[in-house]
Ligand SMILES: [Zn+2]
């Protein structure tokens with residue numbers, strides 16, 4: 001049996017995938033959000049916990065099949081340093097490390113060791129300083145710089161077998177019938193990102209079309225996991241333009257599937273850049289449709305949006321959520337269920353996907 005677990009990390013993502021039977025189980029880790037007892041002034045009653053590191057400890061994992069950092073926002077990478085340090089200490093091999101940090105313009109992540117922070121070589125420095133801290137602003141340049149240095153270090157120590165920036169459309173076989181593929185950002189999407197962060201207009205900070213968070217979100221790695229009749233689509237903070245492109249390209253695969261689990265992008269944000277009703281209405285045919293949102297107790301964002309949840313629920317998707325807040329509360333009422341609060345774990349074997 002195979003499992004995918006969406007941990008409750010308040011605002012952020014932390015996903016663990018387990019493939020195969022116990023003795024030869026393979027592990028994939030996607031994103032490394034951390035749960036805090038207190039975030040943006042709202043107490044959620046939990047202690048700080050790093051679920052991905054906890055998982056490695058609890059299961060005495062010796063090898064990681066793939067480790068994916070979807071994009072450079074701290075609610076997705078914050079716990080990664082602890083995970084890598086743990087891998088170093090325990091000599092845990094990482095067969096594939098995927099992240100979208102490296103194809104960025106060189107000036108982007110120029111890490112200055114003596115200053116202890118990333119300095120941008122030239123004109124885009126002002127803008128870069130604004131976008132690096134990430135959505136919640138708790139992480140700063142120096143911490144991301146240290147993380148990049150740590151990734152370099154574990155790679156030098158040969159703990160990482162293969163480091164890949166964005167292996168777009170490269171199908172990775174987990175076993176005979178299970179595959180994993182990265183679908184975004186594609187070349188055009190990446191070029192768009194580069195145009196926005198470098199070049200003449202960035203000199204004057206005239207980057208009007210994206211705010212700082214949206215720009216980084218456009219780098220989000222979208223992934224598809226396939227096993228026989230089942231499809232799992234992980235979307236991180238991908239904008240709707242990317243999701244639509246992916247759904248179009250995967251149309252045949254998705255409409256031929258019987259069992260579908262889709263992560264609602266960007267923690268269920270209702271902003272036009274992330275949600276469009278049509279995209280969800282167009283997903284038909286499957287006998288089982290599930291949507292999962294890893295949303296946060298985060299007053300600053302109020303994700304997921306009530307309209308998003310209402311619409312997706314109306315499209316015959318069973319909706320699952322890591323927190324019973326905002327749109328979830330509005331649509332499903334005051335009392336939470338196991339499907340709308342806490343860790344969401346699903347089992348899938350190709351002939352079904354079900355809440356575990
Ligand atoms: Zn996010």
Ligand SMILES: [Zn+2]
Nearest residue numbers: 073135217237
């Ligand atoms: Zn993000």
